[in-house]
Each structure stands twice: as structure tokens, then as C-alpha cells.
Amino acid sequence: MGYVVQVIVDALSLGGLYxxxxxxxxxxFSVMRLANxxxxxxITCAAYALFALSGHPLVMAVSAAVLVAVALAVLTERVAxxxxxxxxxxxxxIASFAVSVLIQKLLIFAVGSRAKPLDPLPVLxxxxxxxxxxxxxxxxxxxxxxxxxxxxxxxxxxRTRLGLQMRAAAEDFTMSRLVGVRADVVxxxxxxxxxxxxxxxxxxxxxxxxxxxxxxxxQIVIIAFVATVIGGLGNLWGVVAGGLxxxxxxxxxxxxxxxxxxxFREAILFLAVxxxxxxxxxxxxxxxxxxxxx
Amino acid sequence: xxxxxxxxxSTPQADLKGLSASTAPVWREELRRLSPLFILLGAILLxxxxxxxxxxxxxxxxxxxxxxxVAVVGLYIFMGNSGIxxxxxxxxxxxxxxVSALTTLNPMLKQTFLPNLPDWLxxxxxxxxxxxxxxxCVAAAVAAVVGWPLMRLSGIAAAIATLSLLIIAYIGLxxxxxxxxxxxxxxxxxxxxxxxxxxxWACVAVTIAFVYQETRWxxxxxxxxxxxxxxxxxxxxxxxxRLIAFVxxxxxxxxxxxxxxxxxxxxxxxxxxxxxxxLFLTMLVVGGQRSLTGAVVGxxxxxxxxxLLRLLEVGIPMGPVALSAPAGLGDVVLAGVxxxxxxxxPQGITGGREVIWPRRHAPTPKQKEETQ
Amino acid sequence: xxxxxLRVRDLTVxxxxxxxxxxxxxxxxxxxxxxxxxxxxxxxxxxxxxxxGLVPATVGxxxxxxxSLLGAPLERTVRCGIAMVPEGRHVFAxxxxxxxLQLGATIRNDASAVEAEIEEYFDQFPILGERRHGHAGLxxxxxxxxxxxVRALLAQPRLLMLDEPSLGLAPRVxxxxxxxxxxxxxxxxxxxxxxxxxxxxxxxxxxxxxxSGGEIRLTGPSTELEKHPGFEAAYFGLGEGVIx
Numbered sequence: 001m002g003y004v005v006q007v008i009v010d011a012l013s014l015g016g017l018y019x020x021x022x023x024x025x026x027x028x029f030s031v032m033r034l035a036n037x038x039x040x041x042x043i044t045c046a047a048y049a050l051f052a053l054s055g056h057p058l059v060m061a062v063s064a065a066v067l068v069a070v071a072l073a074v075l076t077e078r079v080a081x082x083x084x085x086x087x088x089x090x091x092x093x094i095a096s097f098a099v100s101v102l103i104q105k106l107l108i109f110a111v112g113s114r115a116k117p118l119d120p121l122p123v124l125x126x127x128x129x130x131x132x133x134x135x136x137x138x139x140x141x142x143x144x145x146x147x148x149x150x151x152x153x154x155x156x157x158x159r160t161r162l163g164l165q166m167r168a169a170a171e172d173f174t175m176s177r178l179v180g181v182r183a184d185v186v187x188x189x190x191x192x193x194x195x196x197x198x199x200x201x202x203x204x205x206x207x208x209x210x211x212x213x214x215x216x217x218x219q220i221v222i223i224a225f226v227a228t229v230i231g232g233l234g235n236l237w238g239v240v241a242g243g244l245x246x247x248x249x250x251x252x253x254x255x256x257x258x259x260x261x262x263x264f265r266e267a268i269l270f271l272a273v274x275x276x277x278x279x280x281x282x283x284x285x286x287x288x289x290x291x292x293x294x
Numbered sequence: 295x296x297x298x299x300x301x302x303x304s305t306p307q308a309d310l311k312g313l314s315a316s317t318a319p320v321w322r323e324e325l326r327r328l329s330p331l332f333i334l335l336g337a338i339l340l341x342x343x344x345x346x347x348x349x350x351x352x353x354x355x356x357x358x359x360x361x362x363x364v365a366v367v368g369l370y371i372f373m374g375n376s377g378i379x380x381x382x383x384x385x386x387x388x389x390x391x392x393v394s395a396l397t398t399l400n401p402m403l404k405q406t407f408l409p410n411l412p413d414w415l416x417x418x419x420x421x422x423x424x425x426x427x428x429x430x431c432v433a434a435a436v437a438a439v440v441g442w443p444l445m446r447l448s449g450i451a452a453a454i455a456t457l458s459l460l461i462i463a464y465i466g467l468x469x470x471x472x473x474x475x476x477x478x479x480x481x482x483x484x485x486x487x488x489x490x491x492x493x494x495w496a497c498v499a500v501t502i503a504f505v506y507q508e509t510r511w512x513x514x515x516x517x518x519x520x521x522x523x524x525x526x527x528x529x530x531x532x533x534x535x536r537l538i539a540f541v542x543x544x545x546x547x548x549x550x551x552x553x554x555x556x557x558x559x560x561x562x563x564x565x566x567x568x569x570x571x572x573l574f575l576t577m578l579v580v581g582g583q584r585s586l587t588g589a590v591v592g593x594x595x596x597x598x599x600x601x602l603l604r605l606l607e608v609g610i611p612m613g614p615v616a617l618s619a620p621a622g623l624g625d626v627v628l629a630g631v632x633x634x635x636x637x638x639x640p641q642g643i644t645g646g647r648e649v650i651w652p653r654r655h656a657p658t659p660k661q662k663e664e665t666q
Numbered sequence: 667x668x669x670x671x672l673r674v675r676d677l678t679v680x681x682x683x684x685x686x687x688x689x690x691x692x693x694x695x696x697x698x699x700x701x702x703x704x705x706x707x708x709x710x711x712x713x714x715x716x717x718x719g720l721v722p723a724t725v726g727x728x729x730x731x732x733x734s735l736l737g738a739p740l741e742r743t744v745r746c747g748i749a750m751v752p753e754g755r756h757v758f759a760x761x762x763x764x765x766x767l768q769l770g771a772t773i774r775n776d777a778s779a780v781e782a783e784i785e786e787y788f789d790q791f792p793i794l795g796e797r798r799h800g801h802a803g804l805x806x807x808x809x810x811x812x813x814x815x816v817r818a819l820l821a822q823p824r825l826l827m828l829d830e831p832s833l834g835l836a837p838r839v840x841x842x843x844x845x846x847x848x849x850x851x852x853x854x855x856x857x858x859x860x861x862x863x864x865x866x867x868x869x870x871x872x873x874x875x876x877x878s879g880g881e882i883r884l885t886g887p888s889t890e891l892e893k894h895p896g897f898e899a900a901y902f903g904l905g906e907g908v909i910x
Contacts, residue, residue, distance in 0.1 A: 035450060083637045089450040090379040094575060095636045101572050102629035109622035161768075168758050168769050175756040177740040178718065180772040180821065218568070222461065229454055263469035270458040270465075277455045278443055 002133040007255045013139040013208075015247020016146030019240045020201050021224035022231065023153065024194035026239035029228070030170035031190045033089055037096040038076055039224075040217030041103035042069045042198035043205070047212045048111065050203060051118045061120060066199040072103070073195035074188060082187075100218075107214045115213035118206050142204045149200055150240060153193065157236070162189060170234060223250070226269050230276050232283020241285050329651035331504040334590050335497050338363070341594060342493035353489055355604075359597035360492035361553045363590065365570075366577045367499040368547035370589040372539045373578065375512050376532075377519030378448050380540075381571055382456040383547045385463035388566035389436055390429030390548030391555040392467060392474055395483050398425035398556075403482045410472035422486050426495075426552040433548025434541045441544075445536040448522065460571065468563040480561040487557040495553055499546050503586050511538050576632040582642025587649045595643065596628065603627055669732070671696045671856055672717070672748075672825060677726035679712050686712040688880045690726070694825070699847070699857040701871035701888065703864045705901065709880040710860040711753060714829050717858075718750040719743045730825070745773055749823035753830045753860075755810040757817075759803025763794055766802045766813055770820030780820065787816050808839035815846055819855075826850060827858045832866060844870050864901065868892050878903035 021039065028036050046069040053061040080099050084092050119125075124138040157163035162185075168176040169186045177183055198217075205220060206212055223246060231242025246269060253265040276284065338360070345356030369383040396404070396411075397420050404416050420428065444455050467474045474480065487495075506512055515535040518525035522532060555561050573596075581592020603624035635642060670693035679687040687709045694700045702710050715721045717728055719740045728735045730746055743750065758766050767787070771780040788795030793809055794816065802813060811831055818826060828847070832840040840863075847870065851857050861867035868874055868888045876884040876897070884891065884900035891897060 033450075035454070080633055080637070087636075087640065090453060091636060091640055093379060093450060093453055094579060095633060097572060097575070098629050098632040098636065101569075102626065102633060105622065105625035105629055109620065109626055161772075164761075164765055164768060165772065167761060167765075171758045171760055172756055174720070174740070175752070175758070176769070178720075178744065178750050178752070179769050179817065180741050180744040181769070182741050183739070225454075225457075233450075264465060267462045267465040270462045273458045274444070274455050277447060277451050277458075281451060 005130075005133045006135065007251060009135050009139050009143070010255075011248040011251035012244075013142040013146075013247075014251050015244035016143055017201050017205055017220065017243075018224050018227050018247045018250075019243025020146055020149060020197045021220050022227035022239045022243040022246075023150075023236065024197040024201075025221070025224060025228045026231070026234060026236055027166075027190050027194055027197075028187075030234035030236060031166060031173070031187055032081070032085060032092075033234075034081060034092045034096060035089070035225075035228075035233070036194070037093070037100040037221065038103065039194060039198060040221035041100050041107070042073050042195055043202045043217035043220060044107065044212075044214060045069060045072050045103065045217075046199040046202035047118070047206045047216055048107065050120050050206060051116060051212050054118060054120065058120070062199075062203060065202055066196055069199040069202065070192050070195035073191040073198070076103075077187060077191045082184075104214055104218070111214075113214055115211045117210060118212045119210055120203055121207040124207065138204075138207055142208070145200060145204060149197065153197075156193070162186075166190065170236075223266070223269065226273050229273050230284055232285055235283055235285065238283045238285035242283065245284075326651050327508075330587060330648040331501065333649045333651070334500050334504070334587065337590065337594075338493055338496050338500065342489060345489045355597070355601055357487065357489050357492045357557060359593060360489075360496040361487065361550065361557050362574070362577065362597065363496045363593045364499040364553055365547065365550035366574050366581075366589045366593045367496075367503050367586070368543050368545075368550050369574050369578055370543075370583065370586060371503050371506060371546060372536075372543035374584050374586070374589070375507060375515045375519065375539050376448075376536050377516075377584075378536070379453040380456040380543075381453065382459040382463070383543065383574065384566050384571045385460040386433040386437060386544040386547035387551030387554065387570075388463055388467055388563065390433045390551030391561055391566065392480075392551075393432045393548070394422075394425040394429040394552030395480055395555050395561055396473070397428055398422055398484060399480075399482060407475055407478075407480060407482070408472065415473075422484060422556065426549050426556075429552035430545040430548040433551070434545035437541045437544030438537070441537050441540040445533045445540060448532075460567070464563060464567050467566075474561075474563065477563070481559070483555050483559045483561065485556055485559040487553050492553065492557070495549065499549070500586065500590065502542065502546055503589070506539070506542050507586065511535055515539055572632075573628075576628060578642075579632065580635050580642055582644035582646045584641065584646030585644050585648045588642050588644040588646060591643050596631075599631065600624055600628065670694060671731060672858070673729050674713075674717065675727045675729075677713070677716060677728065678724045679709075679716050679721055680724045681721075686880055687716065690877075690880075690882055692875055692882065692885070694856055694858055696824075696856055697851070697854065698873060699851050699859065699871045701867035701874045702858070702860045702877055703862070703867045703874060703901070704877040704883075705903075706862065708878045708903075710862075710877055711829055712880075713877065714750070714827055714858070714860050715752075718748065718752075718827065720750075720752075744821050744823070747824040749818035749821045749826050751814050751818050751826070751828045751831065753833060755807065755814055757802040757805070757810045757813055759801060761802055762799050763802050763805070763813060764798040766817055767794075767820055770817035773821055783820060787820075791816065808835050808842065811835065811839075811843055812846070815843070815850075819850065823855060825856045825858065827860075829860045830862060831859065832861065832863055840866065876900045 021043070025036055025039050028034055046065040049065045049068040050061050053064050076099050080095055081092065084095050121138065124141055126137045127134045128137055128140065157167060165176065165181045166186050166189065169181055169183070173183070201220065205216070224243065227242035227246040228239050230245065231238035231240070249269065250265060253268065254262060257265055342356065342360065345353040365383070365387060368386070369380070372378070372380055372383070396415060397418055399419070401416055401419055404411055440459060444452070447455055469476055514530045518530055518532040518535060525532065551566065554565070577592040577596045578589055579592070580596055581590065582588025607620070607623060672694040674690060674692045677687055677690040678685065690713060702713060704710050712721060716723050717735065719735060719738060719742070723736055730748060733746065735743070735746065758769065764784070767784050768780070774780055788798065791812055794813060797805060802810065805813060815828070815831070831843050831847070835843065844866070847857055847859065859867065859871065868891060871888045874885065874888045874891050875882050876891070878901060883903065884894065884896060886894070
């Protein structure tokens with residue numbers, strides 16, 4: 001029983017991180033049809049910012065991480081993606097791959113490729129005893145943080161004018177511009193939000209793994225990409241559901257798969273991606289009135 | 295006849311010009327048609343000897359460029375003709391590399407590194423040539439099976455599916471410990487891929503790509519690339535056409551993987567993942583993804599650039615001091631070049647055209663247009 | 667003659683090698699309903715799209731209230747006072763009716779006035795009011811057309827452009843839509859409407875341009891155009907003329 005509860009908590013905290021990452025990618029895809037590989041580097045750079053300020057007060061380190069991720073997101077949009085806005089999706093995808101590699105190599109160039117130990121949230125190392133079950137405080141905080149960020153985003157999208165404009169742009173970009181939605185503003189805001197989400201993921205993920213290295217973001221983003229596709233590219237609620245689903249699938253497969261099959265569990269996820277792309281191109285959770293996205 | 299130029303918007307005109315200009319003897323027209331192949335093979339055979347004009351490091355570099363050329367041509371065969379972005383080529387390289395390694399490695403060595411290998415595979419030892427062909431064939435067979443359902447995808451869906459294939463291949467090979475050795479390196483491969491063998495295989499790959507793109511399957515495939523709906527309307531079914539290209543592409547990629555293994559002498563699954571995918575994509579996109587000439591030009595241009603950057607990192611002696619750039623700069627510059635090409639010249643250096651022997655008659659309007 | 671509100675001079679638009687519009691000149695005066703008619707592929711939608719900034723002009727100029735519209739980003743069109751209702755009823759299908767209307771007022775900053783105005787429209791078009799929290803994609807074709815017109819009006823445009831507002835609608839619904847268009851004009855908004863249904867357009871408009879093969883073939887007051895002997899020829903791309 002206790003074991004099952006632990007697995008569920010693990011699954012939720014992992015799923016939450018994937019959901020936030022997938023949401024960062026899905027948000028940008030929904031407004032500009034860009035599958036952004038470089039999201040990985042937003043996460044990695046935020047983690048390194050955290051590392052650089054690890055001796056300083058937590059507030060400072062966290063703000064620096066958020067600032068770095070947001071600045072990087074806005075900068076890449078301005079320099080690389082804006083000139084390609086009219087290009088086809090494949091070209092934009094290659095471009096985001098190039099941006100991702102460029103930043104990753106710059107990072108290796110600057111700080112080297114070795115992993116460095118990092119424990120940004122030492123206070124959360126304790127475990128709680130809930131009804132006889134040992135649960136890491138960090139896991140709880142991760143779940144709560146993910147929930148708060150999801151609610152905040154829900155508020156932004158559903159209750160503000162900017163959010164309404166973003167949803168309109170996601171649905172019909174040209175028509176939204178015809179009613180006066182400013183394309184540059186909506187896209188910039190999408191990148192800012194994705195930067196914030198990336199920073200949150202960086203902090204929580206670094207706290208769970210205990211180190212930073214230049215490929216940290218890639219590991220998460222590759223899996224979150226699965227969630228984005230399974231949830232339906234550009235369909236934000238589907239993407240969140242996809243993230244949770246993938247986190248849970250990954251945790252459950254890890255927990256219950258026979259030991260010699262465990263290393264292959266991610267291959268199973270990618271097989272699922274291919275099946276979804278083939279048979280449910282709008283994802284497992286298609287939104288109403290949605291046109292074909294892929 | 296649009297194989298003369300990869301700008302199919304002008305296909306009808308090109309066709310007419312071809313007819314009206316055919317007052318020249320048929321054999322001369324035929325020769326001109328084949329001229330891109332001869333020019334590209336000539337370029338390879340001219341570049342290869344450069345590897346003998348310096349130290350062993352230079353020779354290794356030129357050899358690597360030629361092996362990379364095989365890989366880029368493999369990528370081009372599908373991407374260039376179908377216009378669909380694919381990430382799986384490097385996965386087929388990985389398959390080819392391991393097939394060749396497992397079929398050519400000394401049984402004694404296999405016994406040591408891979409004790410759990412099935413007996414028949416352990417006992418098998420075939421020649422390097424047979425191993426390379428086997429690599430291509432197995433990769434092609436895998437491509438035929440997985441490609442069959444995937445070929446109805448295009449655009450970003452195809453990119454996602456083929457990326458998933460690459461990742462599955464990476465995870466699969468990296469954890470299939472009894473056959474591939476998993477995360478540990480597989481060592482002791484026969485390193486027969488020296489300068490000239492590499493040059494010959496590069497010529498073979500370019501010839502395969504050229505012969506394929508002259509077939510009517512490839513012509514029809516390029517028609518679907520420009521306008522899928524119109525192509526369907528004229529009864530061109532994209533799925534089988536794409537599958538042919540995908541299988542041939544995987545065959546060449548599989549051979550490229552075998553060459554890679556026998557160039558390095560050591561195999562690691564890591565070698566065949568995102569970094570090399572990015573390198574080959576860069577070479578193809580920089581050269582111009584819609585022509586074979588683009589694949590060749592891009593490979594050599596990026597190889598040359600990488601070599602210059604490497605020299606810069608080692609340091610250029612300037613009198614008493616050596617001017618040197620910090621290590622790692624090369625990778626940064628390559629990614630930057632890729633991005634710049636995408637933004638400023640998305641059709642690549644060649645603009646998607648083939649090199650072709652000029653006509654000796656007065657230039658046709660189309661050629662004038664090209665020289666503008 | 668007063669200064670024209672919208673003026674198009676020598677407009678040529680190309681899609682690649684295909685010329686969609688060739689040296690087109692036209693104007694609209696304040697308070698008019700002007701219609702553009704012509705067969706399929708004549709260039710009607712291209713003309714409207716060029717004015718709205720959806721397609722770039724190859725040559726020529728488009729001025730609205732003496733300001734050039736060329737080269738401006740798409741989102742400036744509505745800020746100049748021109749609202750466009752494109753062909754095919756582009757509602758934001760996944761958004762609610764109310765949200766669609768709120769988006770119509772994107773460029774305005776008087777939230778309470780907008781709210782009151784939306785309520786007035788709900789009274790005028792009760793079907794929209796009933797469905798205010800329903801997805802716009804679930805409305806019928808005629809209701810969607812109504813919604814996009816009202817959405818465009820919420821930007822308080824001085825010029826309303828409609829592309830084939832009757833396309834695919836039942837005759838009775840088309841009648842309603844044209845009723846709305848007339849009311850809009852009575853409120854002082856200039857209207858430019860593109861129609862394939864020539865009779866419909868002539869009946870509803872003050873002046874008409876007949877466009878065919880990318881060129882304006884005939885123009886004049888709608889009532890006289892109908893009786894003009896060259897009308898049919900012009901419609902099918904023959905002849906050229908102006909009725910003054």
C-alpha cells in the first residue's frame with residue numbers, strides 16, 4: 001500500500017514537470033507553429049544560473065534563473081524565429097534544432113561539459129511521514145508548485161485580455177491579427193511565459209537530480225515532446241494531460257516493468273508517439289472545433 | 295526531364311527547351327544529362343588526393359569528410375527528393391554500423407566482448423565488402439518495414455515520427471547489451487576505411503543517388519514534393535514513391551554507418567544520435583537540400599570550415615606566439631552558420647540546383663534566368 | 667466631388683507568376699455601399715485582401731483617408747478604421763460567442779462601453795445572446811456570419827469590408843444579413859462588399875464595380891448597371907466602360 005502511494009507521488013511530481021515543460025513547448029507551438037527544441041536550453045541555462053548563484057540567498061538565485069530563461073527565450077525569438085515566421089514548419093523545426101545546438105555548445109564552451117553538483121533547495125531534503133508512508137518533501141513541493149503554475153496560467157489565459165488574444169491567435173493567427181491582436185506582442189508573451197515555465201522546471205528538476213550538466217534540458221524536453229504530441233500539439237489542456245500521462249506511464253513502467261525491460265521504457269513512449277501521430281494526429285485529447293494541426 | 299534542374303516550377307518550360315534544343319546529337323544531350331554525375335565524381339576524386347598532401351591527421355580528416363559524404367547523400371536521397379524532413383537517417387546508420395561490426399568482427403573478439411551472442415552470429419565472419427553491403431541491406435529492410443506505415447505522413451508529423459524512430463533506435467541499441475554491448479564501446483573493428491576506400495564508397499553513394507534521381511519514380515516523387523494534391527490528382531501516389539526513396543536512402547545510410555565503424559575502429563551508440571544528426575542536417579541544408587550537388591558541396595564546405603576552425607583551435611604560429619582560439623569554438627560556429635543559412639539563404643549554397651555542363655549553343659532564356 | 671474615403675490606384679498583385687490584379691483603380695466615398703462583383707477567380711477577394719493587407723501589392727497604391735495602407739503590418743488595418751470580414755466566416759470556433767465579440771473590441775480601451783455595446787447587440791440578435799457562453803463553432807452558418815459582422819462592428823470601423831457574406835447561406839438568411847448591412851450603413855459606416863451573386867449585390871449597393879480576369883470592366887451606379895447592355899459581356903471579361 002505504502003509502495004503504491006509512493007509510486008503515485010513519484011508519478012505526479014514527474015508528470016507535473018513534464019506537463020510544465022510540454023506546456024512551454026505547446027504554448028509556442030499554438031501561436032506560431034514552432035516545435036521549439038531550444039526550450040531544452042532555456043531549462044539548462046536557468047539551471048546554470050541557479051548554479052552560478054548557489055552560495056547566495058535562494059530568492060536571488062531563483063530570480064536569476066527566471067531572468068536568464070526569460071531573456072534567452074525572448075532573445076531567440078527576436079533573433080532566430082521572427083525572421084522565419086513565414087517559413088514552413090520543417091524549416092522552423094530545423095532552425096530551433098540549430099538554436100538548441102548553438103546554445104548548448106556555447107554553454108559547453110563557457111563552462112565545460114562535466115556535470116556539477118547542485119542542491120538548490122536543501123531545506124526540502126526531508127521526508128514526511130504521512131500515515132506510515134515516507135514521502136519526500138521535495139516531491140510534495142514539486143506537485144504543489146506545478147499545480148500553482150498551471151492555475152496561474154489558466155488564469156492568464158481565461159481571465160485576462162492578453163490571454164483571450166493568445167487563445168484567439170492560437171486558433172486563427174491571421175484572423176486574430178485582422179481584429180487587431182498584435183502578433184509580435186502575443187508571440188513575445190508566449191516566449192516569456194515559456195521562459196518562466198522553463199525556469200521553474202529547471203529549479204525543481206535540479207533539486208531532484210542534484211546536479212547540472214549541459215544536456216540536462218534535452219533529457220526533459222525529449223520526453224516532454226512526447227507529451228506535447230500525445231496531448232495534441234497546440235492544444236494546451238491536452239498537453240497538460242499528456243504531460244501527466246507520460247510522467248505516470250514512465251513512473252509506473254519503471255516501477256512495475258520486469259527489470260530487464262526497464263531500460264526500454266522510454267522506447268515504449270516513443271512508440272506511442274508514432275502511433276498517435278499515425279492514428280490520432282490531433283492527440284489523444286482533441287479540443288472541440290479544432291482544425292487539423294499536424 | 296526536370297532532373298536537369300531542381301526548380302520544378304519551371305519544369306514545363308524546361309521540357310520544351312529540351313525538345314527545341316535537341317537539334318544537337320542525341321549522344322551529346324545524353325552526355326549532358328549525365329554531366330552532374332561526372333562533375334561530382336570528378337570533384338570527389340580531385341579532393342581525395344588532398345588528403346595525401348599533409349600529415350596523417352589531414353588524411354584522417356579528408357577520409358572522415360568522404361565518409362560523412364556517404365551519410366549526407368543517404369539523408370539527401372529521401373529528404374531532397376520527397377521534401378520531407380527526416381531524423382531517422384542516423385538511426386539507420388547505427389543499424390548498419392552494428393550489422394557490419396557483428397558480421398565482420400573476429401569470432402574470438404566477439405566471444406570476449408559479447409559472450410551472450412547467439413552461436414550462429416558469433417561464428418559468422420564475412421569480408422568487409424560483404425559486411426558493408428549487409429549493413430545497407432539490413433538498414434533498407436528495416437526501413438521498408440517501419441517506413442510502410444510512416445510514409446503517409448509529411449510535414450511536422452513526419453519529422454516527429456522519424457525523430458521518435460531515431461530515439462527508439464538509440465535506446466534499443468544502447469540497451470540491447472547481449473548484441474551491441476549496450477553502453478560499453480565495441481572495439482577491435484577492422485579499420486580498412488582509409489582514404490581511397492572512402493573515396494570509392496563516396497563515389498558509389500553519389501552514383502546510387504544520381505541514378506535513383508534520374509528514374510521516373512524520383513521524378514514523380516519530386517512532383518508530389520511540390521504539390522501533393524495536384525500530384526494525387528494525376529494519379530501519383532506519394533506513399534509508395536516515398537517508400538522507395540526511404541528504402542534506398544536507408545540502404546546508403548546503412549553503408550555509411552558501416553564505413554563509420556570501420557573508420558573509427560570503435561563503436562558507441564552515442565556516435566549515432568542528435569549531434570551527428572545535426573551535423574549531417576547542417577551539411578545538407580547549407581549545401582542545398584534539394585540537389586545532389588548541394589549534398590556534396592555542403593559536406594565539403596562544412597568539412598573545410600570545421601578543419602579551419604580546428605586549426606585555429608590548435609593555434610596558428612605567428613612568429614614567436616601562436617594565435618589560437620579556445621577549444622569548442624568550432625561547434626558553436628557550425629551551429630551559427632546553420633542558423634544564418636536558414637535565415638538568409640534557406641535554399642542553401644547551390645540554391646537546390648545541380649551542376650551541369652553548359653550548352654555550347656546560345657544560352658536559352660532559362661539559363662539566362664539562372665545566371666541572374 | 668468630395669475627397670474619397672478609400673482610393674486604389676494602379677494596383678497590380680501577383681502570386682508568383684500569376685497576375686491576379688492588373689492596374690486596378692477604384693474609390694469609395696464616405697457613406698456609400700459599394701459592391702464588387704465578378705465570376706469565380708476574377709480577383710475580387712484579392713482586391714479586398716490587398717486593401718486589408720492580407721496580400722502584398724506588387725505595384726500601385728492604396729490610400730485610406732489620405733494615408734497609405736501599403737506595407738503596414740496586418741494588425742494596423744483595423745486601427746486605421748477598416749474592419750474586414752473575410753470569406754468563409756472565420757469565427758474563433760473554440761472560443762465562446764462572448765469571447766469572439768470581446769476580441770472584436772481588441773483595439774478599444776473603454777471596457778464598460780464595450781460591454782454595454784455587446785449587450786445591445788445581444789438584444790438586437792437574441793440568438794447570439796442565448797448562446798453567449800457556447801462555442802462559436804457550434805452556431806449555424808447564418809449565425810456565424812452574424813457573429814463575425816457584429817464582431818467587426820465592435821471595432822467601431824468607418825469602413826466595413828465583407829467578402830461574400832451570402833456564400834453558402836439560405837436565401838432567407840442572406841436577406842437577414844443584407845438587412846444588417848443596410849442598418850450598418852444607416853449608422854454612418856461605409857461598406858464595401860464582394861459578391862458572386864450579382865443580382866443580390868446590385869440590389870443592395872449604391873455603386874458597383876464589375877471585375878473580371880483581374881481587371882475592372884465596368885463601373886457605375888448599381889441601378890443603371892443592371893440595365894446596361896454591356897453588363898453581361900463585362901461580367902465575363904469582355905469590354906470595358908464607365909457609366910457616369
